Amino acid sequence: MKALTFKQGIHPEYNKDLTKDKPLKNAKRPEEVIIPLKQHIGAPLKVLVSKGDQVDMGQKIADSDSFVCAPIHASVSGTVKEIRKVTDPGGNIVDAVVIEAAEEDFLNSGLEKHESLDQLDAAQIRKIIREAGIVGMGGAMFPTHVKVSVPDDKNVDYVILNGAECEPYLTVDHRVMVERPKSIVFGLKALMKAASAPKGIIGIEENKPEAIESMQDAVKDEENIEVQALETKYPQGGEKMLIEAILGREVPAGGLPLDVGVVVNNTSTAAAVADAIRDGKPLYERSISITGRGINSPQNLIYRIGTNIGDLVEEAGGLKEDAAKVITGGPMMGAAQKHLNIPGVKGTSGILVLVRDEVEDYEPSPCINCAKCVDACPMFLMPTQLVNYAKNDMVDELEEWQVLSCIECGSCSFVCPAKIPLVHHLRLGKAQVMAKKREEN
Amino acid sequence: MNNELIVTSSPHVRARDSVQKIMWSVVIALLPAVFAAVYFFKARAISVILTAVAGAVLTEYIFQKIRNKKIAVKDGSAVVTGLLLALTLPPSIPLWTAFFGSVVAIGLGKQVFGGIGQNPFNPALVGRAFLTAAYPVLMTTWTVDGVSSATPLSQMKMDGIATDTWNLFVGQIGGSLGETSALALLLGFAYLLYKGYVNWRIPLAMVGTVFLGTFAFGVDPIFHLFAGGLMLGALFMATDMVSSPTTKLGRWIFGIGAGLLVVIIRLWGGYPEGVMYSILLMNTAVPLINRYTRPRSLGEVR
Ligand code: SF4
Ligand code: SF4
Numbered sequence: 001m002k003a004l005t006f007k008q009g010i011h012p013e014y015n016k017d018l019t020k021d022k023p024l025k026n027a028k029r030p031e032e033v034i035i036p037l038k039q040h041i042g043a044p045l046k047v048l049v050s051k052g053d054q055v056d057m058g059q060k061i062a063d064s065d066s067f068v069c070a071p072i073h074a075s076v077s078g079t080v081k082e083i084r085k086v087t088d089p090g091g092n093i094v095d096a097v098v099i100e101a102a103e104e105d106f107l108n109s110g111l112e113k114h115e116s117l118d119q120l121d122a123a124q125i126r127k128i129i130r131e132a133g134i135v136g137m138g139g140a141m142f143p144t145h146v147k148v149s150v151p152d153d154k155n156v157d158y159v160i161l162n163g164a165e166c167e168p169y170l171t172v173d174h175r176v177m178v179e180r181p182k183s184i185v186f187g188l189k190a191l192m193k194a195a196s197a198p199k200g201i202i203g204i205e206e207n208k209p210e211a212i213e214s215m216q217d218a219v220k221d222e223e224n225i226e227v228q229a230l231e232t233k234y235p236q237g238g239e240k241m242l243i244e245a246i247l248g249r250e251v252p253a254g255g256l257p258l259d260v261g262v263v264v265n266n267t268s269t270a271a272a273v274a275d276a277i278r279d280g281k282p283l284y285e286r287s288i289s290i291t292g293r294g295i296n297s298p299q300n301l302i303y304r305i306g307t308n309i310g311d312l313v314e315e316a317g318g319l320k321e322d323a324a325k326v327i328t329g330g331p332m333m334g335a336a337q338k339h340l341n342i343p344g345v346k347g348t349s350g351i352l353v354l355v356r357d358e359v360e361d362y363e364p365s366p367c368i369n370c371a372k373c374v375d376a377c378p379m380f381l382m383p384t385q386l387v388n389y390a391k392n393d394m395v396d397e398l399e400e401w402q403v404l405s406c407i408e409c410g411s412c413s414f415v416c417p418a419k420i421p422l423v424h425h426l427r428l429g430k431a432q433v434m435a436k437k438r439e440e441n
Numbered sequence: 442m443n444n445e446l447i448v449t450s451s452p453h454v455r456a457r458d459s460v461q462k463i464m465w466s467v468v469i470a471l472l473p474a475v476f477a478a479v480y481f482f483k484a485r486a487i488s489v490i491l492t493a494v495a496g497a498v499l500t501e502y503i504f505q506k507i508r509n510k511k512i513a514v515k516d517g518s519a520v521v522t523g524l525l526l527a528l529t530l531p532p533s534i535p536l537w538t539a540f541f542g543s544v545v546a547i548g549l550g551k552q553v554f555g556g557i558g559q560n561p562f563n564p565a566l567v568g569r570a571f572l573t574a575a576y577p578v579l580m581t582t583w584t585v586d587g588v589s590s591a592t593p594l595s596q597m598k599m600d601g602i603a604t605d606t607w608n609l610f611v612g613q614i615g616g617s618l619g620e621t622s623a624l625a626l627l628l629g630f631a632y633l634l635y636k637g638y639v640n641w642r643i644p645l646a647m648v649g650t651v652f653l654g655t656f657a658f659g660v661d662p663i664f665h666l667f668a669g670g671l672m673l674g675a676l677f678m679a680t681d682m683v684s685s686p687t688t689k690l691g692r693w694i695f696g697i698g699a700g701l702l703v704v705i706i707r708l709w710g711g712y713p714e715g716v717m718y719s720i721l722l723m724n725t726a727v728p729l730i731n732r733y734t735r736p737r738s739l740g741e742v743r
């Protein structure tokens with residue numbers, strides 16, 4: 001099988017060996033969980049419980065009538081201790097429900113269990129996905145039922161599962177693909193049915209041969225599902241890159257994969273869909289890689305949403321003496337954290353700890369026009385030029401030169417020999433254009 | 442853990458390249474040409490090169506000092522400029538002239554625009570253009586082994602005498618310090634290409650255009666490839682990152698444009714050489730070229 005890929009991009013060091021062979025295991029059950037009430041892109045939720053309430057694991061604790069949202073469930077059985085503000089891994093201050101865990105957990109989600117997809121129609125599947133609070137688990141946290149709700153004027157012919165896991169270090173999707181291939185395939189078939197898509201493709205980077213083999217084995221009797229090897233290159237797992245690589249289709253600027261007949265989901269998301277349909281299990285736990293040279297014993301854990309990431313770090317042997325930076329997510333797009341006292345959420349796929357030597361103090365020097373950023377950008381933007389415009393508040397030029405197409409993948413900053421924080425300036429540039437657009441409306 | 446956690450925006454890992462690494466790699470890439478110069482012109486080459494480099498570095502230092510900027514001479518960019526300028530000078534040039542050329546190259550060619558990254562022109566070429574205008578005689582006196590001789594290009598232009606191709610390629614000819622051995626220059630260029638620190642489109646387009654252009658007008662294209670400063674200019678000056686386009690298409694246009702200008706100047710202009718002015722002229726067009734060759738971004742409709 002010839003490995004496919006997109007144009008441009010970069011080759012960072014992958015460092016997956018730290019955890020790629022560590023089987024997923026359940027993290028210690030937390031004594032307390034702090035569950036942020038916004039873990040999706042979309043409308044805010046209303047809290048459904050109050051202080052002192054007894055809740056069961058899987059019970060819905062927040063929801064809304066809006067279409068674009070994903071409800072939130074208790075991740076342990078226990079007592080609601082309080083509702084208070086908390087800082088989430090994205091740095092936002094949000095309401096959170098604090099639950100003190102009881103002795104034992106009882107799954108009580110109200111979701112029915114379905115052995116097969118045969119008795120379910122597309123709308124029912126979407127309903128289950130919504131009720132289970134499933135969002136994109138690669139980090140974007142976009143509600144999955146919205147993704148597979150195809151408008152009448154659009155036709156979807158492919159559901160692509162993203163098993164690229166192109167972020168260095170992370171091995172979560174890898175482990176799920178190796179250990180739970182059948183669940184992923186079941187979830188994929190559900191997503192295909194929900195979106196009325198006849199075909200499914202699972203794209204996996206070549207640096208994960210075990211995952212490719214495992215998934216190939218799981219789909220060998222499936223007529224409409226294929227496994228496609230992808231070249232190991234960052235950001236191969238970007239939605240637009242995946243679609244370009246696998247189908248040669250270009251998602252129009254400002255548009256969605258739907259516009260070219262595609263829905264993209266993460267492999268772990270597909271497994272979560274399977275759990276919801278077959279086991280009536282909402283998204284209250286997920287897998288995570290605790291990794292990096294600053295961690296004593298790197299591993300892959302399954303943890304309850306709302307677990308303090310400090311506890312997860314402890315479970316992986318704690319921080320090393322020279323730990324200098326803690327990142328939720330991967331090194332390319334993840335967020336650096338000031339401290340470990342934050343709850344893990346549905347999109348938290350990794351905790352990466354870098355040591356002092358790996359965290360150079362990059363002092364930016366002037367741009368030497370080397371064009372390495374231009375040659376790296378998977379969106380074919382001109383980062384150096386855009387940053388110039390952003391620094392000089394040239395909003396019209398920013399818009400004309402397509403700053404809004406920037407996916408903030410970080411490839412440009414990665415390659416820049418002058419160590420200019422290009423992505424940082426690009427974010428500011430995007431904000432400028434958005435502000436202008438809002439003003440015009 | 443007894444230290445504060447560091448918080449910066451993503452990405453949290455970076456490639457190992459740095460401006461300093463790139464510049465010093467260019468210095469390394471110029472070494473074969475330097476050795477060739479020393480081989481052909483002996484001690485004279487050493488003193489001219491050292492003087493020019495010293496002039497460049499000193500000027501850079503003084504400007505940074507006066508402007509209270511961070512002293513960044515160790516980034517190697519001034520060394521590159523000094524070296525490049527030296528390689529365009531005739532071996533018989535008085536040392537003070539070489540020194541002065543470097544002062545102008547860094548001062549007028551680079552620092553007045555705000556230092557590294559800001560210069561629209563290749564600084565070494567600015568220095569050389571200045572010297573050519575101010576001291577035309579010194580700049581066109583060529584000697585090999587103490588015997589003065591004309592360069593192959595002026596022999597060709599003035600007297601119609603051609604030079605043996607092999608000598609042109611290896612460097613047994615009259616000319617500037619670094620112009621004589623195409624072989625040495627290509628070796629250095631290959632090294633930069635291997636490191637990924639240079640783009641190949643500009644030199645290929647430029648050299649290719651000169652080759653096809655001279656061929657089309659019925660003169661010996663091989664001769665024009667290896668004679669004079671074309672190789673040095675195309676491989677190391679037109680490719681100067683700061684003053685060349687950032688788009689792929691732009692690089693083709695830049696190279697073809699410079700190549701055409703070389704052909705025009707060499708065949709119909711008053712100068713036997715033409716590389717320097719060709720590149721400088723194209724430098725002025727870079728902002729325009731970038732503007733009109735912006736690639737279509739993924740998914741953009743236009
Ligand atoms: S400009 Fe945006 S899309 Fe392009 S490399 Fe930089 S971060 Fe990625
Ligand atoms: S990579 Fe950095 S130095 Fe090179 S052109 Fe882009 S911004 Fe400038």
